[in-house]
Amino acid sequence: MCHISNEMALVKNKKTKDGAEKKIVDAARKLFTEKGYDAVKTRDIAKEAGINLALLNYYFRSKENLFEIIMKENMGRFMEVITGIVNNEETSLEKKIEMLVANYIEILSVNPDMPLFVISNAKIDDHRMKLREKFLGSYFMKQIQQAMKAGKIADINPASLMLNIVGLTIFPFVARRMFQSSNGLTHEAFNELMQERKKMIPKWIEAMLKVK
Amino acid sequence: MCHISNEMALVKNKKTKDGAEKKIVDAARKLFTEKGYDAVKTRDIAKEAGINLALLNYYFRSKENLFEIIMKENMGRFMEVITGIVNNEETSLEKKIEMLVANYIEILSVNPDMPLFVISNAKIDDHRMKLREKFLGSYFMKQIQQAMKAGKIADINPASLMLNIVGLTIFPFVARRMFQSSNGLTHEAFNELMQERKKMIPKWIEAMLKVK
DNA sequence: TTTTGATTTAAACAAATGATTAAATCAATT
DNA sequence: AATTGATTTAATCATTTGTTTAAATCAAAA
Numbered sequence: 001m002c003h004i005s006n007e008m009a010l011v012k013n014k015k016t017k018d019g020a021e022k023k024i025v026d027a028a029r030k031l032f033t034e035k036g037y038d039a040v041k042t043r044d045i046a047k048e049a050g051i052n053l054a055l056l057n058y059y060f061r062s063k064e065n066l067f068e069i070i071m072k073e074n075m076g077r078f079m080e081v082i083t084g085i086v087n088n089e090e091t092s093l094e095k096k097i098e099m100l101v102a103n104y105i106e107i108l109s110v111n112p113d114m115p116l117f118v119i120s121n122a123k124i125d126d127h128r129m130k131l132r133e134k135f136l137g138s139y140f141m142k143q144i145q146q147a148m149k150a151g152k153i154a155d156i157n158p159a160s161l162m163l164n165i166v167g168l169t170i171f172p173f174v175a176r177r178m179f180q181s182s183n184g185l186t187h188e189a190f191n192e193l194m195q196e197r198k199k200m201i202p203k204w205i206e207a208m209l210k211v212k
Numbered sequence: 213m214c215h216i217s218n219e220m221a222l223v224k225n226k227k228t229k230d231g232a233e234k235k236i237v238d239a240a241r242k243l244f245t246e247k248g249y250d251a252v253k254t255r256d257i258a259k260e261a262g263i264n265l266a267l268l269n270y271y272f273r274s275k276e277n278l279f280e281i282i283m284k285e286n287m288g289r290f291m292e293v294i295t296g297i298v299n300n301e302e303t304s305l306e307k308k309i310e311m312l313v314a315n316y317i318e319i320l321s322v323n324p325d326m327p328l329f330v331i332s333n334a335k336i337d338d339h340r341m342k343l344r345e346k347f348l349g350s351y352f353m354k355q356i357q358q359a360m361k362a363g364k365i366a367d368i369n370p371a372s373l374m375l376n377i378v379g380l381t382i383f384p385f386v387a388r389r390m391f392q393s394s395n396g397l398t399h400e401a402f403n404e405l406m407q408e409r410k411k412m413i414p415k416w417i418e419a420m421l422k423v424k
Numbered sequence: 425t426t427t428t429g430a431t432t433t434a435a436a437c438a439a440a441t442g443a444t445t446a447a448a449t450c451a452a453t454t
Numbered sequence: 455a456a457t458t459g460a461t462t463t464a465a466t467c468a469t470t471t472g473t474t475t476a477a478a479t480c481a482a483a484a
Contacts, residue, residue, distance in 0.1 A: 020461075036332070038250035042442060052462060057443060119387055120248070120332040132391060159391070160409060163384050164416070171379035174386055175331055179344060179371070197372060200423070204376070207419040211412070232431075254472060264432060269473060 021059055023049040028066045029073065033117045037067055071121065074114055077107060078131060086138040093143045097165060098202040104169045105198045109191055115173045135162050153209040164208060168201050233271055235261040240278045241285065245329045249279055283333070286326055289319060290343060298350040305355045309377060310414045316381045317410045321403055327385045347374050365421040376420060380413045 027049035031040045042063050046053045060066045081103045085096055108114060135141070136158060144161065147153045172179075172194060179185055185193070239261035243252045254275050258265045272278045293315045297308055320326060347353070348370060356373065359365045384391075384406060391397055397405070 036250075038248075041440080043440095053442090054444080054463080055461060058461085061443095063442065116332060119390060120328060157405065157408065159397075159405060160412070163387075163391075163409075164380060166387070167379050167383035168376060171383040171386070172375050174383070175375075175378070178331060179375075185371075193369065193371060196369065197375075200372070203423045204420040207423045208416040211415045211419045253470085255470095265472090266433080266474085267431060270431085273473090275472065 020049070020051050020055060023051060024056055024059060024066070025069065029070050032067060032070050033074070033111070033113045036117065037121055071118075074111075074118055075131075077111075077114075078118070079134065081107065082131070082134050082138075086134065086140040089139055093140070093147060094202065094206065096140050096143070097205050100165060101169050101201045102198050105194050108170070108173045109194060112173050112176055112190075115170050116176075119174065154212050156209065161209075165201075165205060168197070168204065172197070232261070232263050232267060235263060236268055236271060236278070237281060241282050244279055244282050245286070245323070245325045248329065249333055283330075286323075286330055287343075289323075289326075290330070291346065293319065294343070294346050294350075298346065298352040301351055305352075305359060306414065306418065308352055308355070309417050312377060313381050313413045314410050317406050320382070320385045321406060324385050324388055324402075327382050328388075331386065366424050368421065373421075377413075377417060380409070380416065384409070 024045065027045050028040075031044055031048055042056060043053055045063075045066070046056045049056070056066075060069075081100070085091075085099045085103065088096070091099070141158055144153070144156075144158065148155055172190075176190065180187075180190060236257065239257050240252075243256055243260055254268060255265055257275075257278070258268045261268070268278075272281075293312070297303075297311045297315065300308070303311070353370055356365070356368075356370065360367055384402075388402065392399075392402060
C-alpha cells in the first residue's frame with residue numbers, strides 16, 4: 001500500500017507496463033522546472049504523464065515528495081559538474097575556469113530553465129548550502145590564493161570571483177525569458193550566443209584577473 | 213461602489229483615516245517582492261497591512277490588480293535608471309557604465325529581492341520587452357559601435373555586452389538567497405561585497421572590452 | 425443632529441486543489 | 455483457470471483561496 005519511490009527502482013519485480021513511474025517523474029521534471037512549484041498542479045502532472053491522479057499519489061504519496069525528487073536531481077547535476085572539476089589537482093587554474101564554463105553552458109543549453117528553477121524555489125535550504133562550500137573549500141580556491149600571492153593575478157575577493165564566473169555563465173539563462181520575450185531572440189540565436197560566450201567568458205575572466 | 217485605484221489618489225476627498233490604501237500597497241509590495249505572486253495570499257496582505265480582506269477588495273477589486281501595480285512600480289524603477297543614463301549624449305562610454313552599475317547597486321541594496329521578483333514572475337510580458345529595447349536602441353549602443361569601429365575596444369556582440377554589465381551587477385542579488393543561506397554571508401557582509409563590486413565592475417568591463 | 429463615506433465584522437460562495445478511497449480492469453505469472 | 459499486482463475510473467473529502475455581500479460602526483462634514 002505504501003510505496004517509497006527509492007526502493008521501487010530496485011524492487012520493481014513485476015511488469016510496470018509502460019514505466020508509469022518514470023513517466024510521472026519525467027512529467028514532473030518538465031512542468032516543475034518550467035513553471036515552478038506553485039504553478040504546477042498535480043492534475044497537470046498526471047495529464048502530462050498520461051496517467052491519472054490516483055496513480056501519482058499511489059507512487060509518490062504527495063506533490064512535495066515528487067518535487068523534492070526533482071530538486072535533488074537538479075542540484076545533483078550542478079554538484080557533479082563542480083565536484084568533478086574543482087578539486088582536480090592536475091589541471092591549471094585557467095583550464096578549470098574553461099571547463100567550468102563549458103560544462104555549465106553545455107548542460108544548461110539542454111536544460112535552460114534549470115537555474116531559475118533552482119534559484120527561485122525557496123524549498124531548498126539543505127541542498128544549496130553545499131554548493132557554496134564545495135566552491136570555497138576547493139583546491140581551485142587554493143590555486144587562486146597561490147596565484148594571488150605569487151602576483152600572477154590581482155587580489156580579488158574569492159566570493160566575488162565565484163560570482164563573476166557563475167554570473168557570467170548562468171545569468172543569461174536566468175534572464176533568458178526577459179530577453180527572448182516579444183521581439184527578442186529565437187531559441188537558436190540564444191544558443192548560438194551562448195556558444196560564443198563559452199569561448200569568451202574564460203578570456204574575460206583572465207582579463208579581469210589582471211585588473212588591480 | 214466600484215473603485216478604480218488610479219482615480220482614488222486624486223478623488224480621495226474625505227478622510228481615509230490612516231491611509232488604508234497606502235498601507236495595502238505597502239504590504240503587497242513587501243510580500244509580493246519577497247515571496248512572489250502565488251505564494252502570497254490576499255489574506256496575508258490584509259493582515260500585513262493591518263486592515264481586513266473586504267477592504268482590500270473594495271479598493272483594488274482583485275489580487276491580480278494589486279500585483280500589477282507593484283510590478284509596474286518595480287519595472288518603472290528599472291526603467292528610470294536606464295533611461296536617465298543610457299541616452300545622455302554628454303557622458304562618455306566609461307562614465308555610463310560606471311553610472312549604470314552604481315545606480316543599480318544603490319537601488320538594489322535597498323530592494324534586494326526586486327530582481328528575482330521581476331525575473332521569476334511570468335506575468336510581465338508587456339513591460340519587459342521595453343527594457344531590451346531601451347538598451348539596444350540607445351545612444352549608449354551607438355557609442356559602443358563607434359568605439360569598436362575606431363578600434364578602441366574589441367568587437368563584441370552588443371547583447372553579450374549588455375548581459376555582462378547587467379549580469380555582473382544583478383546576478384549577485386538574484387542568487388543572494390543561495391549564497392546567504394545557512395553558514396553564508398550576513399546581510400551586512402553582502403552589502404559590503406556589493407559596494408566593493410560597485411568600484412570593480414566598471415574596471416572589469418573595461419578590461420573585458422580589450423580582449424580580442 | 426443628520427448625513428455621508430470610510431472601515432469593519434462576520435459570513436458565505438464558488439472554484440481550485442491535494443489527497444484518498446473502493447471497486448473495476450487488465451495483463452502477466454503461477 | 456486462478457492469482458497477483460499494476461493501473462484505471464470515478465467519486466468524494468477537506469482545505470485553501472479569491473471574491474462578494476450585507477449589515478454594523480465610526481468619525482467628520484453639513
